[in-house]
Amino acid sequence: MTQTAETPSFVGQSVPRREDAALITGRATWTDDIAPAGTLHMAVVRSPLAHARVRGVDTAAARALPGVVAVLTGEDLAGEFAIGLPCGWPVTEDIKIPEHPPLARGEVNHVGDGVAVVLATNPHTAQEALGLVEVDYEELPAVVDIEAALEPGAPLVHEDLGTNHCYTWPLAVGDVDEAFAQADVVVEGRYLQQRVLPSAMEPRAVVVVPEPVGGAFTVYTSTQVPHFVRDLLALICGVSDSKIRVVAPDVGGGFGSKLNIYAEEALAFALARRMGKPVKWTETRSENHIATTHGRGQVQKIAVAATREGKILGMRVRLLADMGAYLQLLTPGIAVFGAFTYCGLYDFGAYSFECKGVFTNLTPTDAYRGAGRSEAAYAHERIMDDLARELGLDPAEVRLRNLIPPFSEPRTAPSGVMYDSGDYEATMRRAMQLVDYEWLRAEQRERRDSGDTVQLGIGIGNFTESGGLSPSKVAAGVRLQSGGWEAATVRMTVGGKVEVVTGTSPHGQGHETVWAQIAADALGVHPDDVEVLHGDTAIAPFGRDTYGSRSLPVGGVAVHVAAGKVAAKARAIAAHLLEAAEDDLEFTGGRFSVAGTSGPGITIQEVALAASLANNLPEGMEPNLTADHHFDPPNFTWPFGTHICAAEVDTHTGRVEIRRYVAVDDCGPIVNPAIVEGQLHGGIAQGVAQALYEEALYDAAGNPKTATLAEYHVPTAMDLPSFTLDQTVTPSPTNPMGVKGIGESGAIGSSPAVVNAVIDAVAHLGVTHLDMPITPEKVWRAVSGAGHTARARQQ
Numbered sequence: 001m002t003q004t005a006e007t008p009s010f011v012g013q014s015v016p017r018r019e020d021a022a023l024i025t026g027r028a029t030w031t032d033d034i035a036p037a038g039t040l041h042m043a044v045v046r047s048p049l050a051h052a053r054v055r056g057v058d059t060a061a062a063r064a065l066p067g068v069v070a071v072l073t074g075e076d077l078a079g080e081f082a083i084g085l086p087c088g089w090p091v092t093e094d095i096k097i098p099e100h101p102p103l104a105r106g107e108v109n110h111v112g113d114g115v116a117v118v119l120a121t122n123p124h125t126a127q128e129a130l131g132l133v134e135v136d137y138e139e140l141p142a143v144v145d146i147e148a149a150l151e152p153g154a155p156l157v158h159e160d161l162g163t164n165h166c167y168t169w170p171l172a173v174g175d176v177d178e179a180f181a182q183a184d185v186v187v188e189g190r191y192l193q194q195r196v197l198p199s200a201m202e203p204r205a206v207v208v209v210p211e212p213v214g215g216a217f218t219v220y221t222s223t224q225v226p227h228f229v230r231d232l233l234a235l236i237c238g239v240s241d242s243k244i245r246v247v248a249p250d251v252g253g254g255f256g257s258k259l260n261i262y263a264e265e266a267l268a269f270a271l272a273r274r275m276g277k278p279v280k281w282t283e284t285r286s287e288n289h290i291a292t293t294h295g296r297g298q299v300q301k302i303a304v305a306a307t308r309e310g311k312i313l314g315m316r317v318r319l320l321a322d323m324g325a326y327l328q329l330l331t332p333g334i335a336v337f338g339a340f341t342y343c344g345l346y347d348f349g350a351y352s353f354e355c356k357g358v359f360t361n362l363t364p365t366d367a368y369r370g371a372g373r374s375e376a377a378y379a380h381e382r383i384m385d386d387l388a389r390e391l392g393l394d395p396a397e398v399r400l401r402n403l404i405p406p407f408s409e410p411r412t413a414p415s416g417v418m419y420d421s422g423d424y425e426a427t428m429r430r431a432m433q434l435v436d437y438e439w440l441r442a443e444q445r446e447r448r449d450s451g452d453t454v455q456l457g458i459g460i461g462n463f464t465e466s467g468g469l470s471p472s473k474v475a476a477g478v479r480l481q482s483g484g485w486e487a488a489t490v491r492m493t494v495g496g497k498v499e500v501v502t503g504t505s506p507h508g509q510g511h512e513t514v515w516a517q518i519a520a521d522a523l524g525v526h527p528d529d530v531e532v533l534h535g536d537t538a539i540a541p542f543g544r545d546t547y548g549s550r551s552l553p554v555g556g557v558a559v560h561v562a563a564g565k566v567a568a569k570a571r572a573i574a575a576h577l578l579e580a581a582e583d584d585l586e587f588t589g590g591r592f593s594v595a596g597t598s599g600p601g602i603t604i605q606e607v608a609l610a611a612s613l614a615n616n617l618p619e620g621m622e623p624n625l626t627a628d629h630h631f632d633p634p635n636f637t638w639p640f641g642t643h644i645c646a647a648e649v650d651t652h653t654g655r656v657e658i659r660r661y662v663a664v665d666d667c668g669p670i671v672n673p674a675i676v677e678g679q680l681h682g683g684i685a686q687g688v689a690q691a692l693y694e695e696a697l698y699d700a701a702g703n704p705k706t707a708t709l710a711e712y713h714v715p716t717a718m719d720l721p722s723f724t725l726d727q728t729v730t731p732s733p734t735n736p737m738g739v740k741g742i743g744e745s746g747a748i749g750s751s752p753a754v755v756n757a758v759i760d761a762v763a764h765l766g767v768t769h770l771d772m773p774i775t776p777e778k779v780w781r782a783v784s785g786a787g788h789t790a791r792a793r794q795q
Contacts, residue, residue, distance in 0.1 A: 010517040010527055014674035017513045018527075019506075028250040031205035031222045032282045039207070040069055042268055042281040043126035045116040045133045046291065047108035050142040050361040050702025051155070054106055054135060057116055062132040067125035070275070071133060073116045074103035080270035082238035085263060085326070088228075088481045089333030091357075095167040098158040098359070100326040102236075102263040102270070108137070109157055109325035110361050111704055112290030117267055119275065123282070142361040142702040146299060146320045149358050157325055157359040166323050166357035169336050173416040174350030179314025183305030187387045192771045193298035193375050195322070195696035196689075197706070198368055199714050202252025203283035204292060206265050208272035216243045217272065221265055223248050224258040225545040226505050228329070228482075230537045232261040237269050248535035251507035255686070256367030257292050258507065259547045260329045264291075289707050294696055295368020297322030298335060300379045302342065305350075310391050310398040314350035315414070317342045317379065323357050324364035331366050332357050333480060337466070338372030343414035344380040345424040345464050345640060346402040351414040361702045367547065369686055370465070370747040377463035381752035385459075385759065389768060394441070395460055395756070396432060400425065409733055410635060419464065419638045420732045420740075422666070427728045428462060431642040431664040434724055440646055440660075448764055454650050456659075457761025461643040461753030467667075467741035468637035468734070469548025484632060486550070487542035488558035490519055490566050491626035494612045496605025498523055498530040500563075503543020504555035505535045508682075509743060510675040511551060515559050517671055518737075522563035523570075524590030524604050542630070549639065549741030552671065557735045558631040565627035570607045573625075576618045577602055577610060637732045637740040641665035643684070643749035647757035651765065654780030656692060656758055658721040663749060666728045668740040676742050680725055683746020689715045690747075691754035695773050713773075762786075 022028045045057075059071035078101070085100040103114045116133055120126035141155035148154055149164040157164055180186060206221040217239070223229050226246040234241035251258065264281050272279040283291065301318040321335035339353045368374075384402075388395040404411070406423040413419050437458065444456045470484035487503040500515050516530035533539050546555075567587075574592035575582040578601065586595050593601030607625065610616060614623035646660040663680060670676050693713040697705040706712040731738030751772065758774050759767065766786030770778055 010520045011671050014672055015513055015517055015527055017510050017675065018516070019510060019512050030202055030250055030252065031207060031220050034207045034220050034249070035280060036209050036278045039278040039280050040119045040121065040275060041123040041126045042271060042279050043118045043130050044114045044264065045118070045130055045135065046287070047104070047111060047113040047115055049108060049137055049139055050111050050144070051140040051157070052108050052137040053140060054104060054108060054115060055138055056136040058134040059116065061134070062118060062129040065125065065129050065132060067121045068118060068129050069121065070119040071116060071129065074101055074105035077103055077270060078105065080274065081236055081266065083236055085261060085266065086232060086235065086329070087327035087332065088329045089479065091169050091332045091336050091479055092167045095332060096161050096163070097327055098161060102266040110363050111702060112287070112363055113325070114263055117271065119271060119279065144360055144362055144698050144700065144702045146322045146358040146360060149360055157361055164359045166359055167332060169355045171339050171353040171415065173414060174314070176314050176316060176350040176352040179350035180305040183313055184308040185390055186303060186305050187383060187390050188301070188303040189383045189386050191300045191379055191382050193296040193300060193378065194772055195297045195365070196295045196368060196694045197289055197696050197712055198255040198257035198292065198295060200253035200255060200257060203285060203288045204258065204262065204264065205282040206268045207278060207280045208268045209278045210272050210276055216245065217269065219244060219246045219265070219269065220249060221246065222251050222258060224251070224254040224505060224507055224547055226535055226537055227503065227543045227545055229261055229265060233265065233269055236266045237273070245538045248505050254507045255369045256295065256371055256547065259367045260293060286708055289712065290363055290704055293328055293366035294324070294363050295365065296375065297365045298375055300375065302379045302383050304383050304387055306387055308391065310387065310393050310401050312346055312348040312402050314348060315343060317353045319355040321355055321357050322362065322365055323359050324362045325359065326364045328364045328366045331364055333478065334365065334367055334371045335375070336372070336478065338376035340413070340415045340417045340466060341373050341376040341464060342380055344377065345404055345422070345462050347404040348402070348414050353415070362698060369683065370744040373465040373744065374687070374748045374751065377461065377748045378752045381461050381756060385756045386768070389763060396437060399428065399460060399462055403428065418635055420635055420734050421730045422464065422638065422640055423728065423730050424640060427640065427664050427666055428642040430726060430728060431644050431662050434664065434726060435644045435646060435660055435662040437644070453652050454648050455761040457647050457649060457757040457759065459645045459647065459753045459756030459758070459760055461749040461751070461756070463748045464638050464640035465549065465744060465748055466636040467549030467639045467744070468553035468633060469550040470554045470633045471635060472632050483544060484554070485630050486544055486554040486558045487628070487630050488555065488562045489626065489628045490559060490562040491624065492523070492566060492608040494609060496608050498525055500530060500532045500559055501540045502532060502534045502555055502559060503540050503545065504551045505543070505545045506551070507546065509546065509551055509679070510672065514552065514671050514675060515556060518556055518560050519563045522560065522567050524587060549743045551743070553637045553732065553735055553739050553741050554631055554633060556671070556739065557737050558629050560737050561631060562627045562629035565629065566625050569627065570604050570625055572618055572621070573607050573611055574602050577616065633734050635734045637668070637734055639665065639667045639740040639742060639745050641745055641749050643753040645753040645757040647754065647761060649758055649761040649779060651762065651783050654776035654778065654783065656774060656776065656779065658688070658754065661721050662724045663746065664726045664728060665742065665745050666730050667742040667745065668732050668738045669729060670727065671739070677725055679742050680746040681723060683744060684723055684750045685715065685720055686747045687750025688720060688754055691751045691772055691774060693719065693773050
């Protein structure tokens with residue numbers, strides 16, 4: 001296959017994922033597979049109460065169990081930690097941040113809060129010993145509802161804070177009061193974002209190995225962010241970061257839940273240091289439901305002011321965001337991150353946003369696929385349908401009247417941020433064409449007129465999202481305590497192969513395949529000759545890891561630029577060896593030749609060898625073909641799309657069946673179409689699941705009602721429809737590849753599309769509001785209640 005620098009051959013192709021062979025043949029290495037000689041196994045005693053004082057912990061029986069090495073409480077380990085678990089996104093100066101020790105000391109604040117740890121010679125003994133630890137609890141009142149938590153006299157999650165109010169974060173652009181005063185119509189909505197469980201295929205796990213000399217540690221952990229874990233463990237445990245090597249082996253999904261530093265990682269590190277032996281912990285699925293962060297958890301109040309023709313003049317958004325009992329790494333910032341996208345793809349002049357963070361006696365919330373932007377898209381798409389119903393207009397027409405016109409250079413959105421590029425109408429009309437929108441509307445009218453028991457609804461989910469989470473200055477502006485750059489190193493070996501070292505850390509995204517495609521095009525080699533190294537801070541010491549749809553538009557672009565530097569150096573050496581000017585060289589099929597001559601030229605592999613021998617290089621040039629690049633983009637990227645769902649609703653049973661699902665997404669130029677489709681399939685599955693199935697439920701005392709997968713409905717392939725996918729391509733001007741990112745788009749556009757479809761199917765029966773998850777019982781009760789109300793009015 002032939003490559004040229006100007007006409008890439010591998011980027012844009014569905015090159016098969018090189019990661020998959022190991023995964024499907026059982027040859028992958030998971031953290032739980034790692035057990036060095038002498039490993040001690042850790043288990044955590046967890047509170048069964050949502051809120052209680054710990055009056056005493058009796059460990060005698062557990063310590064007496066054969067095979068148990070130690071049983072330790074929070075007080076026993078207090079001296080092991082320099083600080084508690086940190087919050088890395090203190091969104092306001094006056095934010096209230098409770099102390100968060102890795103093990104509770106004196107008080108537990110949610111079911112699953114750790115009280116003690118057991119170390120044993122095998123995992124079964126460690127689990128058995130948990131039941132022998134006796135904890136004397138004095139139960140305290142708990143608060144589980146975020147609105148109730150702000151009421152006067154509500155139980156306090158943290159008595160020392162004196163309030164359950166964590167912070168208030170405001171944003172205002174334009175004259176919102178004037179916009180609402182001039183409006184012909186004002187529509188208000190109150191929508192719930194239920195808590196959801198990330199439910200990664202691989203639960204969390206960590207193995208900490210103290211090295212025999214030098215006071216160093218190797219930490220194997222199932223994480224999205226090995227560099228964050230290294231840096232934060234150093235702070236928590238008071239160790240130099242140069243003494244900590246973090247390795248993320250194969251990671252079985254994360255969806256945001258592994259974008260964190262957890263108590264168990266800090267405990268395993270402290271215990272390995274204390275005992276001088278490897279310490280291992282693997283989460284059970286039941287622990288995963290109460291000890292790993294949850295997603296979502298919001299009450300959304302949104303209002304739009306509009307003309308009679310449906311043109312939006314202004315928008316108000318007021319959020320209550322559930323923090324849970326503690327602030328994990330990014331907890332306060334998740335809802336704030338969505339502040340900039342509640343305006344969606346729509347063009348209007350006035351916008352205000354306010355978010356209040358609220359403590360509850362529940363598991364902490366944090367990032368979950370589409371963090372902040374999924375919640376925003378859900379709210380703005382629900383209110384668009386509500387506005388259309390109020391005005392008696394078609395929901396698609398209302399959206400089309402308000403879309404931002406096409407633009408190819410950055411422009412200011414209603415929220416005040418700069419969108420990079422977009423052609424929203426073209427994308428929306430393509431989706432309407434693929435789903436046959438007008439035909440579906442005609443069928444819907446026929447079913448309504450005939451009184452069919454199975455009604456048809458059509459729902460639209462338009463969105464744009466702030467992807468490519470990156471600009472360091474923007475991060476600092478919202479008080480995020482992290483740079484947004486990404487690092488890459490590209491080098492050619494003496495044998496002419498290519499090594500790519502990336503600071504991103506994949507957990508299913510296909511970086512090894514895609515980064516190889518990018519480097520192969522730049523260097524004129526085959527992707528099979530490119531090795532991609534990642535997920536090990538000893539190999540890739542610099543990196544900001546993987547989340548926020550940032551891997552390709554930040555990390556992949558860093559690889560692209562670094563490979564370009566290597567190619568440029570190779571060109572200079574080739575020109576020197578061929579005694580020609582650089583501008584006279586052609587680079588085709590991995591070979592440099594002088595334009596207009598018949599000579600054989602020189603391959604890039606021969607150039608790599610010459611660069612290593614270093615005896616005939618241009619004056620002043622350093623040996624070897626290698627280059628680094630740290631890419632810090634000037635702006636986010638802004639992927640966008642239109643998802644349309646056609647759903648059938650049985651009005652007698654409440655059963656919902658998705659008949660057709662179309663998604664047209666724009667993530668800029670596509671490197672690997674098959675991987676893009678895979679990301680969309682997974683994201684849409686998660687969004688459909690939130691719309692119809694998933695919810696982390698608690699009773700009034702804070703006890704989980706969905707503690708296992710028997711109660712928590714993670715959908716299977718049988719629960720999901722086929723998807724029709726298509727793309728438009730609007731390059732981003734923020735990076736030289738023009739790419740935007742796709743990992744979260746499916747989860748952002750799908751929930752509103754599905755919910756709007758279900759409500760649209762029964763709106764003519766008087767049901768204009770349903771909260772997620774839309775179970776058959778909810779639909780049946782709503783339709784039955786609306787019918788009773790209608791009959792009562794007739795009487």
